[in-house]
Amino acid sequence: xxxxxxxxxxxxxxxxxxxxxxxxxxxxxxxxxxxxxxxxxxxxxxxxxxxxxxxxxxxxxxxxxxxxxxxxxxxxxxxxxxxxxxxxxxxxxxxxxxxxxxxxxxxxxxxxxxxxxxxxxxxxxxxxxxxxxxxxxxxxxxxxxxxxxxxxxxxxxxxxxxxxxxxxxxxxxxxxxxxxxxxxxxxxxxxxxxxxxxxxxxxxxxxxxxxxxxxxxxxxxxxxxxxxxxxxxxxxxxxxxxxxxxxxxxxxxxxxxxxxxxxxxxxxxxxxxxxxxxxxxxxxxxxx
Numbered sequence: 001x002x003x004x005x006x007x008x009x010x011x012x013x014x015x016x017x018x019x020x021x022x023x024x025x026x027x028x029x030x031x032x033x034x035x036x037x038x039x040x041x042x043x044x045x046x047x048x049x050x051x052x053x054x055x056x057x058x059x060x061x062x063x064x065x066x067x068x069x070x071x072x073x074x075x076x077x078x079x080x081x082x083x084x085x086x087x088x089x090x091x092x093x094x095x096x097x098x099x100x101x102x103x104x105x106x107x108x109x110x111x112x113x114x115x116x117x118x119x120x121x122x123x124x125x126x127x128x129x130x131x132x133x134x135x136x137x138x139x140x141x142x143x144x145x146x147x148x149x150x151x152x153x154x155x156x157x158x159x160x161x162x163x164x165x166x167x168x169x170x171x172x173x174x175x176x177x178x179x180x181x182x183x184x185x186x187x188x189x190x191x192x193x194x195x196x197x198x199x200x201x202x203x204x205x206x207x208x209x210x211x212x213x214x215x216x217x218x219x220x221x222x223x224x225x226x227x228x229x230x231x232x233x234x235x236x237x238x239x240x241x242x243x244x245x246x247x248x249x250x251x252x253x254x255x256x257x258x259x260x261x262x263x264x265x266x267x268x269x270x271x272x273x274x275x276x277x278x279x280x281x282x283x284x285x286x287x288x
Contacts, residue, residue, distance in 0.1 A: 012254070012263070016152075020145035025079045028139050033065055036132045038260045039268075042250040043124035046241040046261075047117050061125060065132060072133070079140050086137055087279070093130030093272040096123065097230055100269075104236045107177055115244060131268045134275035141282070146209060150201045151274050154224060155266045157197040158190035158231040165189020174232075178239045182232075191228045198224035216281055223277040227270045234269025238262070 019031050040061045044054040068089075072081040100123065103114050114120065138147040166186025174182040202220040206212040212220075238261055242250065251259025261268075 017149065020139070020148050025136070025140050025143060026074060028145075029069065029074050029136050032132055032135055033062070035260060035264070036065070036128045037062055038251075038253065039128050039264065040124060042259045042261045043128065044121065046238075046245055046247070046250065047120035047124065048245060049117060049121065057121060061128070064125070064129060068129070068133060072136070074136070081133075081137050081140050083279070086133055086275075089130050089133050090272045090276050090279075093126055094276065096126050097233065097269055097272065100237050101229070101233045104175065104178070104233055104240060107175070107240055111244075120241065127268050131264075131271045134271040137275060138278065141278075142209065146205075147278065150205075151271065152267070153197055153201065154194055154227050154274065155231050155270050157194040158228050158266060158270075160190075161193030162186035162190035162232070175236050175239075178236050178243060182236075187228070187232055190232070191225065194224040194228050195221055198227075210281070212281070216284075219277060219281065223274065226273045226277075230269040230273055231266035234265040234267070237269070238265040 019028065023031065037058060040058045041054070044057040047057075049057055068085075069075065071085055073079050074081075100114075103110060114123075135148055135151070138151065139145060141147065162182070163186065166181070166183045166189065169185045169189075170181075170183030172184040173180060174184050174187060198220050199217065202212060202217045206217075238250065242248070249258030250261035253259055254263060
C-alpha cells in the first residue's frame with residue numbers, strides 16, 4: 001500500500017508541475033475543470049445524491065464553470081479575468097468556510113444545521129467553484145505557474161508538518177469525533193513549517209515576480225496562518241461528510257490515496273484566502 005501510495009503521489013506531483021508550468025491558460029483551465037468536475041462527482045456522493053440526480057449535479061456544475069469561463073474571458077486570445085466578479089466569488093467562499101469552521105468545531109452537536117442534500121450540495125458548488133476560479137486566476141496573472149505552485153506548496157507544508165510532528169509528538173487530539181489521529185501538536189507543526197515556506201516563497205517572489213515591501217512579507221506570513229487554519233478545516237470537513245455517509249474515502253480513482261477530494265480537501269479550503277491575499281498585495285505593488 002505504501003509503495004503504491006508513493007508511486008501515485010510522485011506521478012501526480014510530476015504531472016501537475018509539468019501541466020502548471022508548461023500549459024497555456026486555456027489548457028490549464030481545461031485541466032483544472034476536469035479535476036474539479038471529478039471532485040463534484042465525488043461531492044455528490046457525499047451529499048447522498050444518486051443516479052440521474054448525481055449526473056445532473058455535475059452537469060449543472062460544468063455549465064456554471066463554462067459561464068464563469070466566458071465572464072472571465074478564458075476563451076479570448078489574452079485571458080483577463082473579471083476581478084470584481086472574482087472578489088464576489090472569493091468573498092462568498094471565505095464566508096462559507098468561516099461557517100464550515102464552526103460546523104466542524106461544534107460537530108456533532110450542530111448536525112441539523114448542515115446535514116441535508118441541498119445544503120451539502122450547495123457547499124460543494126461554492127467551494128469547488130471558488131477553487132476553480134482562484135487557481136485559474138493565479139495562472140492568468142503569472143502564466144509560468146509560480147503562484148499556483150506556491151499555493152500548493154503552502155497547503156502541502158501544512159500536511160507534511162502536521163503528519164510528522166503529529167506522529168512524533170502528538171498527544172492532544174484535535175477532533176476525536178472526526179479524525180482521532182489528528183492532534184494539536186500536528187497543527188502547530190504544520191503551521192511552523194508553513195510560515196517558513198511562506199517566508200521563502202515571499203522572498204522568491206520579491207526577487208523574481210513582484211517588488212515587495214517589508215510589511216508585505218509579514219502579510220504573507222500572516223496568510224500562512226490563515227491557510228493553515230482553513231487547510232485543516234477542509235480536511236476535517238471532508239472527514240465529517242465521509243463519516244456522515246459511512247465512507248472511508250471520497251472515491252477510488254487514485255490508487256493508494258482514495259478520491260480526488262481526499263487529496264485536495266485542504267486546497268479547496270485554503271484557496272480563497274490565499275487568492276484574496278494575493279489580490280491585496282497586487283493592489284499595492286507593481287509586477288516586474
